Amino acid sequence: MGLAVDFSGLGDINLETVIAAIALISTATAWTVDRYFLRRKRLVYRVQVDAPIGVFPSSHMVDVEVRHLGDVVEEPSVVLLRVDNAGGMDIEPHHMHEKVSFAFPDRTIVGLEVTEAKPEALGEMLQRQLDSEKFVDTSRLVIPRMAINRGDSFKFLLVLSGRGDGVTHSGYLAGGSAGGGVYHEPRPRGPGRRTLIFGALSLVLVGALVALFLVDVLQPPDNCAAGQLRIVGSTAVEPTVKEVRSAYVAECTQADITIAATGSRSGTRLLADTGKKDAPAAEKLIALSDGPAEEAAELQSRPIAVVVFAVVVNRTTDVSALTTNQLRDIYAGRLTNWKQLGGRDLPIRMVSRVGPDSGSRRTFREKVLAGDQELGITSDDCRTKDDATAKQQRCEVGTTEELLSRVADIDGAIGYAELGGSRKYPTLTPVAIDGVVPATERVTDRTYRFWEVEHAYTAAPPKPDSLQDAFLDYLTSDQAKPMMARDGLVPCGDLPGDFCG
Incomplete structure (x- = not known):
């Protein structure tokens, strides 16, 4: 005789159904907790192409020669490597305690290019930083310490010399409530698609079971008013x-x-x-x-x-950290080009909120500028100066959303806004101030001061x-x-x- 359970008036439910429901709900809960609550940092890479360059199947019929900068590349091969921030958190430069790198055993790098970056500004910045390093005649590609936001991705196209094959990685990410890491994701195949279908079906079943068992838990607000x-x-x-x-x-x-x-x-x-x-x-x-x-x-x-606020810059600046004194010099007009701060040769374009009605502007003035006022307006469109003789370039906009949109779209732009809103713009970098990144945990431990x-x-x-x-x-x-x-x-x-x- 089967065991019957009376569950909130829903009738008799056999034990097997209850066990199956618990198993499915536990699986879904574990996945949800891992994805959304543990907030892991995950940098995932996939080797999409790793093949020698040659003529097949009868290479003796044709002589093929690969040259780079006039020199013949011996035993040439090509690798296409995709890297994604597939975790639940943004990756900041300081999270790379040991720089993330990729090795190509028994092969050396001849040429390297960043392709298909999302957003494009991330790829441009990464290419510039890689171009400043020496990767030729080395078997290792090291990713520079840089901000990689959630959902960002990019590809490396490499030409290598040597008879080796395969790609390995090293390095690790620190931070996040459950740590983080670098993971290899094999190229998806047919069984993977079947797994996805099975997973989707499982989630449908979980949804039905949750609706059945938890109907009394998901109550509407108990203080509804008309x-x-x-x-x-x-x-x-x-x-x-x-x-x-x-x-x-x-x-x-x-x-x-x-x-x-x-x-x-x-x-x-x-x-x-x-x-x-x-x-x-x-x-x-x-x-x-x-x-x-x-x-x-x-x-x-x-x-x-x-509310946690952040100073945000367009990624074209190649700057991810500023000191309080540097910010005060920027907004006082003493610094006018990002190259003065170790960034690109771009004019600093300040995008501010309009007038005294803005709480964001008031908080920025009090917490960052130590009470100093911002300079006068010199641009209507935030892109060009209205007065060519003006030393600084600064415009004002009416809302937080407009400010974030302008800074995200304009090369060399800088502004200030609520941190959560800035995360929706992949071409923005929330900068560290005095070495402290803007984050809720940095507010609670009292190391970050730009909040209200x-x-x-x-x-x-x-x-x-x-x-x-x-x-x-x-x-x-x-x-x-x-x-x-x-x-x-x-x-x-x-x-x-x-x-x-």
Whole structure:
């Protein structure tokens, strides 16, 4: 007689089904934890071509000669090597404690070229750095210490001399909650495709079983409220708040929440003015501010999270680290070309946020520039100077998204923005400041200083059971934490009390 289990009113389920479900869910959970929570650094390489250069099958019919710079290449062969950042984290230069390298036993490198890089700027930077090294007459290719973001990839096309074959690797990556490494991935074949199909089928089954067994676990927010709400203020956290808003209204269908981000100070100013003139209208407003709204002390504050900011540069600069003094010299106009900082011969093009309403700009001025003001505007399009006699080149834009887009598209550009948003642009490099990379863990250990507390403001204490009160609770709930973490925000509830005040 089989064993029957009563599971939350779902009826009798035999033991074999339960065991199979547990096995499938455990497999899926292990994969999910490894991919998304352990946050490994993984540099994966694949040898796509490794073959001698010659005429086959009867090479005695034709004499084939390969030359490089006029010299005959003995026993020539070609290797096409693909390298991917296939892990869950960006790889920064300092993560390569021992430089990653590839060896070609019994062969020496004759020629080397970087091809099919994603993004293209990464390939150009890598080629420039490799060109500055001596790789001819060596059997080893060493990857320079450089930033390789999640999803980045590139290929090496090499011509080699010698009768050897095969490719080996050495080096390791440090950092990440579960470490990291360099892995060889064989070229996929038919059985691999079958494995993928089996894996996909398994995930479908897992999804069905999760829906069956965990229906009571995935509950909608327990503080759903109806009404209208408008969120104004910071553009730095706008993408995160939009995601949280979407999750809330998907379950709380009677809630109508709109977002109109125009800058931290403009948001708190609007809230304060509305509170003085129309209290009922102010009950439908929340203002988000990067840092305290010192100009509107009468507003009610609720700290939400710590926002990690970063100085970002276009990868064409070939610069991945700056000191605080160098940044101050850049924004004071004393440094105007990246070659003065060990980078390429490119003019420094500063892209800044407009005026005093920007919380990002205020935080940058206070935490990085030590209170100094930025220079005047000398460019409307951020690409060219409007006044050819101006020493520096600087423009201003209205939102964080526009700033990141301009810096990502313009050679030699530099700006500052929320770290999570910058990760969405593969042609950007968040630079280390005074040797410390921008990261949430560097905030919590107090070694990185360019961050600020995100405050949610209301004109008066929210009324119980109002949409204003319910959404503020949801912003600080466990349900919202994963969304914040994905965008690089650290919820105040996960930090010591002295961080958020």
